[in-house]
Amino acid sequence: MRSYLPDYDLVSPASxxxxxxxxxxxxxxxxxxxxxxxxxxxxxxxxxxVAKFLDLSRCGELRGIQETGTHLSLGALTTFTEVRDCxxxxxxxPNLVKSARLTGALAIQNRGTLGGNIVNASPAADTPPSLLxxxxxxxxxxxxxxxxxxxxxxxxGYKKMDLxxxxxxxxxxxxxxxxxxxxxxxxxxxxxxxxxxxxCLAAFARIEHGVVAEFRVGLGSIAPVPARARNAEAVILGxxxxxxxxxxAQRAFLADISPIDDIRSTAxxxxxxxxxxxxxxxxxxxxxxxxxxSG
Amino acid sequence: MTTIELxxxxxxxxxxxVVHPMTRLLDVLREDLGLTGTKEGCGEGECGACSILMNGxxxxxxxxxxxxxxxxxxxxxxxxxxxxxxSPLQDAFLAHNAAQCGFCTPxxxxxxxxxxxxxxxxxxxxxxxxxxxxxxxCTGYVKILDAVKTAGGSR
Numbered sequence: 262m263r264s265y266l267p268d269y270d271l272v273s274p275a276s277x278x279x280x281x282x283x284x285x286x287x288x289x290x291x292x293x294x295x296x297x298x299x300x301x302x303x304x305x306x307x308x309x310x311v312a313k314f315l316d317l318s319r320c321g322e323l324r325g326i327q328e329t330g331t332h333l334s335l336g337a338l339t340t341f342t343e344v345r346d347c348x349x350x351x352x353x354x355p356n357l358v359k360s361a362r363l364t365g366a367l368a369i370q371n372r373g374t375l376g377g378n379i380v381n382a383s384p385a386a387d388t389p390p391s392l393l394x395x396x397x398x399x400x401x402x403x404x405x406x407x408x409x410x411x412x413x414x415x416x417x418g419y420k421k422m423d424l425x426x427x428x429x430x431x432x433x434x435x436x437x438x439x440x441x442x443x444x445x446x447x448x449x450x451x452x453x454x455x456x457x458x459x460x461c462l463a464a465f466a467r468i469e470h471g472v473v474a475e476f477r478v479g480l481g482s483i484a485p486v487p488a489r490a491r492n493a494e495a496v497i498l499g500x501x502x503x504x505x506x507x508x509x510a511q512r513a514f515l516a517d518i519s520p521i522d523d524i525r526s527t528a529x530x531x532x533x534x535x536x537x538x539x540x541x542x543x544x545x546x547x548x549x550x551x552x553x554x555s556g
Numbered sequence: 557m558t559t560i561e562l563x564x565x566x567x568x569x570x571x572x573x574v575v576h577p578m579t580r581l582l583d584v585l586r587e588d589l590g591l592t593g594t595k596e597g598c599g600e601g602e603c604g605a606c607s608i609l610m611n612g613x614x615x616x617x618x619x620x621x622x623x624x625x626x627x628x629x630x631x632x633x634x635x636x637x638x639x640x641x642x643s644p645l646q647d648a649f650l651a652h653n654a655a656q657c658g659f660c661t662p663x664x665x666x667x668x669x670x671x672x673x674x675x676x677x678x679x680x681x682x683x684x685x686x687x688x689x690x691x692x693x694c695t696g697y698v699k700i701l702d703a704v705k706t707a708g709g710s711r
Contacts, residue, residue, distance in 0.1 A: 298601055301620070302619065305600060306599075316621070366604070367667070368607055454689065
């Protein structure tokens with residue numbers, strides 16, 4: 262059954278200021294829409310609650326990727342194609358390139374946005390695990406001002422976010438890694454193209470003097486929110502690269518995940534495969550030459 | 557009912573329609589503009605039957621609210637040929653019998669044209685990635701891949 266369009270409304274503010282003024286005047290009254298690749302699916306299926314849409318596509322302030330000496334700042338409306346095509350993203354954040362390339366297919370990547378991928382808040386989204394692994398922050402904006410939140414603290418529960426009804430996601434800020442680094446991204450789906458993940462794991466590590474000095478693992482589809490694997494991380498952090506306790510980390514990892522049965526997979530399969538992918542990642546990490554000077 | 561006057565350049569011609577702002581661009585094309593070459597398959601961005609070029613890039617027209625196409629430049633399958641003359645890509649589809657039931661063909665042609673615009677001589681891997689968002693339920697993929705590679709001059 263289709264949605265009955267006259268129930269819905271849409272306004273297209275010409276700037277971010279105009280959009281924020283609309284939100285301030287009716288907090289919670291609008292549903293922001295960017296590329297539409299999630300919301301239009303639900304609308305077409307007749308399952309989208311009646312809403313006034315706030316079309317963000319003309320808010321140029323939400324576009325563009327800026328690079329500074331220490332960070333990359335991606336506007337919320339940055340498309341997956343723009344992520345794939347950005348030289349600085351390739352140089353510093355290879356996991357982000359991989360996750361953008363594995364999101365839907367080209368037609369989706371040309372329209373879907375990084376900000377939409379975050380605030381749609383699906384635990385199965387492909388870019389959040391990479392953003393978690395890179396220690397990203399999100400900048401939120403409203404008429405009241407602007408604030409930054411660590412991305413790992415942004416998702417509070419299933420589809421619940423630290424985002425006030427008058428706020429919009431403005432930018433995603435990612436610190437550029439330095440020194441000798443390790444990047445890993447693996448999505449397991451039913452097929453190569455268009456799949457929604459059964460499990461997804463992204464990892465980032467920095468190696469200093471042969472020891473794992475920085476280590477973050479982001480997970481998709483195995484918890485109610487995109488989440489860090491803090492227990493597994495704690496086992497690995499500070500250990501010499503050449504002798505990582507892989508099995509100990511895999512045991513600790515069980516406390517990081519809470520997989521469920523759904524239309525795409527089973528809790529059992531997800532748990533086994535996620536543990537195996539963690540093992541694969543740690544073996545790749547331990548195969549790095551600890552003496553090499555750059556990565 | 558709220559409506560907007562939507563003006564777009566479609567296959568080189570300025571077209572106008574008065575529609576609800578949340579109308580799917582696919583429905584504007586088929587029902588308001590009479591361009592029924594573009595098909596609806598799944599209605600959820602999975603099958604690619606509704607593919608068109610919007611401002612030069614392939615998109616799923618079933619996932620675009622009409623308001624976001626205001627002022628856009630669109631190419632549908634009707635815009636690939638010049639009057640009665642088929643494009644080289646369409647000729648290659650004919651030569652390779654790349655259409656069986658034909659329902660996926662408009663979307664396949666558009667996705668393939670998008671690929672050839674960006675990458676004039678694609679290899680097999682690039683063709684597969686370029687068409688990854690398009691499903692052929694007759695499973696005639698080999699002939700489609702051959703046609704695109706021929707049009708790109710790589711075989």
